[in-house]
Amino acid sequence: MARESILESVYEKEELLTGCQAVSHAVxxxxxxxIAAYPIRPYTEVxxxxxxxxxxxxxxxxxIVADSEHSQFEIVKHAxxxxxxxxxxxxxxxxxxxxxxxxxxxxDRLPVVAMVGNRALDDPGAFGVEHNDALSVRDLGWLLVxxxxxxxxxxxxLIAYRVAEDPKVSxxxxxxxxxxxxxxxxxxxxxxxxxxxxxxxxxxxLGKRRLHPDNPISIAPQVNEDxxxxxxxxxxxxxxxxxxxxxxxxxxxxxxxxxxxxxxxxEEFMTEDAEAVLLGLGTIVMPAKAAVRRLREKGKKVGxxxxxxxxxxxxxxxxxxxxxxxxxxxxxxxxxxxxxxxGGVVFNEVRSCLYPLAxxxxxxxxxxxxxxxxxxxxxxxxxxxxxxxxMKEPSNGRVTWVGVRE
Amino acid sequence: MTFISExxxxxxxxxxxxxxxxxxxxxxxxxxxxxCESALVMRQFIKAAGPRTVASGSTGCMYVAxxxxxxxxxxxxWMHTQLGAGGSSAVGMAAGLRAMMRKGKIVDEKINxxxxxxxxxxxxxxxxxxxxxxxxxxxxxxxxxxxESAANTDIQATGLTTWGAQTTFTPxxxxxxxxxKRWKKNVAAMLAVGHPNVKYVATACATFPPLxxxxxxxKALEAxxxxxxxxxxxxxxxxxxxxxxxxxxxxxxxxxxxFPLYEIANGVVTYNYDARKKRTPxxxxxxxxxxxxxxxxxxxxxxxxxxxxxxxxxELPGILPIKxxxxxxx
Numbered sequence: 048m049a050r051e052s053i054l055e056s057v058y059e060k061e062e063l064l065t066g067c068q069a070v071s072h073a074v075x076x077x078x079x080x081x082i083a084a085y086p087i088r089p090y091t092e093v094x095x096x097x098x099x100x101x102x103x104x105x106x107x108x109x110x111i112v113a114d115s116e117h118s119q120f121e122i123v124k125h126a127x128x129x130x131x132x133x134x135x136x137x138x139x140x141x142x143x144x145x146x147x148x149x150x151x152x153x154x155d156r157l158p159v160v161a162m163v164g165n166r167a168l169d170d171p172g173a174f175g176v177e178h179n180d181a182l183s184v185r186d187l188g189w190l191l192v193x194x195x196x197x198x199x200x201x202x203x204x205l206i207a208y209r210v211a212e213d214p215k216v217s218x219x220x221x222x223x224x225x226x227x228x229x230x231x232x233x234x235x236x237x238x239x240x241x242x243x244x245x246x247x248x249x250x251x252x253l254g255k256r257r258l259h260p261d262n263p264i265s266i267a268p269q270v271n272e273d274x275x276x277x278x279x280x281x282x283x284x285x286x287x288x289x290x291x292x293x294x295x296x297x298x299x300x301x302x303x304x305x306x307x308x309x310x311x312x313x314e315e316f317m318t319e320d321a322e323a324v325l326l327g328l329g330t331i332v333m334p335a336k337a338a339v340r341r342l343r344e345k346g347k348k349v350g351x352x353x354x355x356x357x358x359x360x361x362x363x364x365x366x367x368x369x370x371x372x373x374x375x376x377x378x379x380x381x382x383x384x385x386x387x388x389x390g391g392v393v394f395n396e397v398r399s400c401l402y403p404l405a406x407x408x409x410x411x412x413x414x415x416x417x418x419x420x421x422x423x424x425x426x427x428x429x430x431x432x433x434x435x436x437x438m439k440e441p442s443n444g445r446v447t448w449v450g451v452r453e
Numbered sequence: 454m455t456f457i458s459e460x461x462x463x464x465x466x467x468x469x470x471x472x473x474x475x476x477x478x479x480x481x482x483x484x485x486x487x488x489c490e491s492a493l494v495m496r497q498f499i500k501a502a503g504p505r506t507v508a509s510g511s512t513g514c515m516y517v518a519x520x521x522x523x524x525x526x527x528x529x530x531w532m533h534t535q536l537g538a539g540g541s542s543a544v545g546m547a548a549g550l551r552a553m554m555r556k557g558k559i560v561d562e563k564i565n566x567x568x569x570x571x572x573x574x575x576x577x578x579x580x581x582x583x584x585x586x587x588x589x590x591x592x593x594x595x596x597x598x599x600x601e602s603a604a605n606t607d608i609q610a611t612g613l614t615t616w617g618a619q620t621t622f623t624p625x626x627x628x629x630x631x632x633x634k635r636w637k638k639n640v641a642a643m644l645a646v647g648h649p650n651v652k653y654v655a656t657a658c659a660t661f662p663p664l665x666x667x668x669x670x671x672k673a674l675e676a677x678x679x680x681x682x683x684x685x686x687x688x689x690x691x692x693x694x695x696x697x698x699x700x701x702x703x704x705x706x707x708x709x710x711x712f713p714l715y716e717i718a719n720g721v722v723t724y725n726y727d728a729r730k731k732r733t734p735x736x737x738x739x740x741x742x743x744x745x746x747x748x749x750x751x752x753x754x755x756x757x758x759x760x761x762x763x764x765x766x767x768e769l770p771g772i773l774p775i776k777x778x779x780x781x782x783x
Binding site: 078080081083107108109111113114115117118119121122123124125126127128129130131133147148151250258259260262263264265266267268269270271273274 | 504505506507509516517520521522523525527528529530531532533534535537538540541542543544545546548549550551552553555556558559564581582584585589
């Protein structure tokens, strides 16, 4: 590489990194001030890696090994309240242990970024991926996004800080990575320079809401029925505004890093002429893409839609995208016991999003890959075939558990 | 951030009531009860700490009764934190300030970090977080204001309620006269012994001896590391006595020896009231309070025997039943 292009490059190096390690680099590049760790698989590796970066002097932050997930999230919440950038994370039931703190981080409007290494909510013991942990914050005011590759995990974490801390938003953001399939699988990742990261991500500034002797405010007093509804409404508007900020953030990211994120909220694969698509979150994209290629060889017009942002939900964009297809199969790596039609969380949200359409596509649901069970290419092919079949039958709402021993 | 010498700390200590700063940093706007000693703890700790302070308050009566929207009594920056987050909120604020000062993002100066929590927040639910905070090397102070009940939810028993007391969770009845059968947790000593990092631990009562609590706050904030103060706050509503007697009830708790008053700094224990030498009968303290109205001589004698045992048989009287490297100053 010529000297000039090295100087101009916004990337420092290319490196083989796991999803967790990629997020760690994003945390370093974001110049995070306070990090609170507590071990639980599979997210833990992000804290292993960050602690080593700090130990080696490659990154300067307060690094606290907390006594529990509850303390972990309280620590970063209060660090954020005094104006420090915070990072925490968890998985599965660890995320649930921190839940009280997680809830108030959003209601206090503190833009903490957290990584969720998706994991089953055991008992009985299971380390593998399930999305119920991260999905549990969908109604609480957290922004919620899934990454599918290590590169995207790095990019999304930087973008998460940009969106969360935007004064128009000021809400926390959870970056979800499928346990094992992304947290621990290695990809070639382009690691930005710190200068480029600084160009993209402005300093964290809470403004008049910062807790400091120079700004003696009282945060979160008792409001009761007198004011709570107005405050809920403000938070609601903030999440609504987040959508525009997300578009803006990806545009800026593309400009600084020459990346190619077209539609931030979801990624489409071979959908131009597709009749039927599968839709899912995270690493399901890998077997799905392979299945699409296999079925395309046989002349089947199928494609894949990978949803990145679950909160805010891209209602109009996804409605318009999915209205082009006759059949939709939603793959849920989660369970929603006793839900409408006994379907998964994503399924029911997608179906609700399509309701205003005059002509509804057929929408079926697959519950797959729970507890980290692999979703194979054959599984994906089967799901496509079922989705294609359902197009011809009035079978809206059918839910199929994939590969379950009955 | 630099800390002042022991000589300088001594100069900062109050010698008489006229030394107390006139400026109020905990002012009108709160809704605490008449005779509320926890409110006095608030008023005094922040007077001792001064305006360059950030404070967090765990859920409890000093949240619910203190801080109504738009009528906050706090002149210093204050933030609510969760019931079990007394320790972790202090760590978060201290870590955030330290990181930003080190990186030059804010002015490097001494800012006091104080977190307060009630007995159910600090002594029960938040114990793990406080333990974590006392393992750090941050300059922070955790104040446990102990009015021996969950006072904002209508007086329920906690791990720090005096044995036998009537609360809404432990009423007296025809079959069981005593429902609260847990002996008060020994929080301050437990934390002092279990946490080599902790720089200063003390017990206190806001009114007895006068100035003692405020001076302990000053020492804790200059200790150069994590510090913990446990104050016993008589509560007219929860303990069932006339509000005019709050100070006297507190004084009796100390003088009877049921609540040992001491401080621990640099591995040395100092008794601020030496109940080894002289104790008033515990019955005098208990009889003043309606929550013990169901006590007969059996219960009075039982409590008295436990208090006597604490002062006469423990290795470190009033503090620890076993020795653990601490020495008593003479």
